[in-house]
Amino acid sequence: MxxxxxxxxxxxxxxxxxxxxxxxxxxxxxxxxxxxxxxxxxxxxxxxxxxxxxxxxxxxxxxxxxxxxxxxxxxxxxxxxxxxxxxxxxxxxxxxxxxxxxxxxxxxQGGRPLAQRLQRAVLKEVLPRRWLFSPALKTAQMLRWFLPESLLNKVPARQKSGRWPRREHARKMLLLDGCVQPAMAPNINAATARVLDALGVQLVVAPKAGCCGAIRFHLNDQDGALADMRRNIDAWWPLVEAGVEAIVLTASGCGVTVKDYGHSLAADPAYAVKAQRISELSKDLSEVLPQFEAQLAQKLKGRISKRVAWHPPCTLQHGQQIRGKVEGVLRAAGVDVKLCADSHLCCGSAGTYSVLQPELSYQLRDNKLANLLESKPDMIVSANIGCLTHLQSGTETPVKHWIELIDSALLAA
The missing domain is CATH 1.10.1060.10 (Alpha-helical ferredoxin)
Structure with missing residues (x-):
């Protein structure tokens, strides 16, 4: 062209x-x-x-x-x-x-309509800040049954995270805790820590790290997003220098952004080299677990009888170009896992898209659920907090992160 x-x-x-x-x-x-x-x-x-x-x-x-x-x-x-x-x-x-x-x-030329400006301002100022988002979500959860359907779809029921393992291991990996996921689905990161602990890896968290930057970046606050990225690099760098093997990402939406830090900060002389190193260390959870497939197979073979439908998020299969790894881990663990028709298509969550473009978003959700439920699964599993929440709003079939399935089976073993 x-x-x-x-x-x-x-x-x-x-x-x-x-x-x-x-x-x-x-x-x-x-x-x-x-x-x-x-x-x-x-x-x-x-x-x-x-x-x-x-x-x-x-x-x-x-x-x-x-x-x-x-x-x-x-x-x-x-x-x-x-x-x-x-x-x-x-x-x-x-x-x-x-x-x-x-x-x-x-x-x-005058900008967006006022309602849109206010909506986008709330999203980019509240969602990335856990100290704002977490209490706001807890309040909404307490009032859940009084909320209109448009808000109810965005407010998951309260979840328990269970215990965080305390054992020390020679092998250590760093976890991106994230911004909305710890409040909306606290069990995901805890389950990841428990699974890796059972496999001889200690998962550590940098307390001063926060939002990966994706929310602000895709709402066109690119300066704010770059500030989020720099804060994370500063929080992670001492642990990187101490020799962590990888930065583990349990939300594929965060993963596609963190893996791009090297590009996003390439023109920043103070952060370019560090950002590139962060990108190199960043691994989706599905890239970490395959090395433990033999151990998982030995521990779990025959223990998971659920019929499972797998929804690969767009940020995993298209953004990170990762395909087949989750299915491989689950099948090694003895899970009967199925891909649905049109598995390459988006479920409609897409970060804040389901809030900003609800009509299109819910059409895509309903189309995706129709395909996922065709095989009559006991559970739907995915790898991104947005997809999980969005899909769960349209079905009674449980929708979980795939690591929660592995974790629950290990706990029962």
Whole structure:
């Protein structure tokens, strides 16, 4: 694709990156076949190819409008199109650049409607701050039965985390505790710690670490997101220097962001080298557990009789390009695990998308659940807190993180 970027962006780092991405696109349209929003809406501008053209126009000097912004807002950032693309177009990076510039231009024209500005401000200020989000969620959980359905879907029932193992091990890994997950599903990280403890690995947490930066970044507060990333690097660095083997990520949405720290902070001379090292150490939990498959098989073979449907999050299969590892671990542990039809498609959660684009989000959720429940599973398992909460809001079938299944079987062994 030929480009002629405008002077305001041409010689910047973002402009050079966007130019290279745009030139790699051959306009083949394969991406539209796997785009969830294009499938629902049938509008070229609500598919990757159309959005690429909208971004190209803005970067070449055509002023952005609220309509431009709407089509970019509707993108789930699922990155299914990247998996499909034969030319390797890095659509996700281009979208981040385009959204940021469109936001700036629309702000100069009066900005978003007030209700949208307030909604987005609350999301980016409350969700990343555990000291704000945790008490707010607890209050909502106490009032759960009085909440309207639109809010009830976002408030999971209270969960217990169980004990955190206290044994010391020579092998140590660092855990990203996260921001919303400890309040919404505290058992996930505790279960991870217990499973790794049983396998001879100690999981440690840096108290001053927090949100990975994904929430602010995808709400176009990129400066705030970079501040979150720097804070995490500062919190983790002493443990990195002490020799932790890996940074374990139990939420694939966080994982895809942390693995990108090296790119996000590449232009920051104070953090570029450290950020790259953090990215290199970062491992999704499904990349850590395969080395223990033989041990798990010995401990658990025949102990898990549940029929399980596996939902691979987009941030795992498309963002991190990890496929088959969770299924391999579960099958080694004796689990009858099934993928559903159209398992490559997004469930509609997509971070804050289910709040900002509820109509499209719930259509995608219902489509996904129809496929997942086709095999009549006893349980649905996934690997991202957003997917778990979103799917659970539409079904009585339990929806859990896959590590909780392994943990419960080990506890019963």
């Amino acid at each position: 030929q480009t002629n970027l405008a002077d305001f962006i041409k010689h910047t780092r973002e402009g050079q990156e966007a130019d290279a991405i745009l030139r790699s696109c051959v306009h083949c349209g394969f991406c539209t076949a796997t785009c969830p929003t294009y499938q629902l809406l049938g509008d070229e501008l609500d598919g990757p190819r159309g959005r690429i053209y909208l971004i190209k126009q803005v970067l070449e000097g055509q002023p952005a409008t609220r309509k431009t912004q709407l089509h970019l807002d509707r993108c789930l950032t699922c990155r299914n199109c990247e998996t499909t693309c034969p030319s390797g177009v890095e659509y996700g990076r281009l979208l981040d650049i385009g959204r940021n510039i469109v936001e700036q231009q629309v702000d100069q």
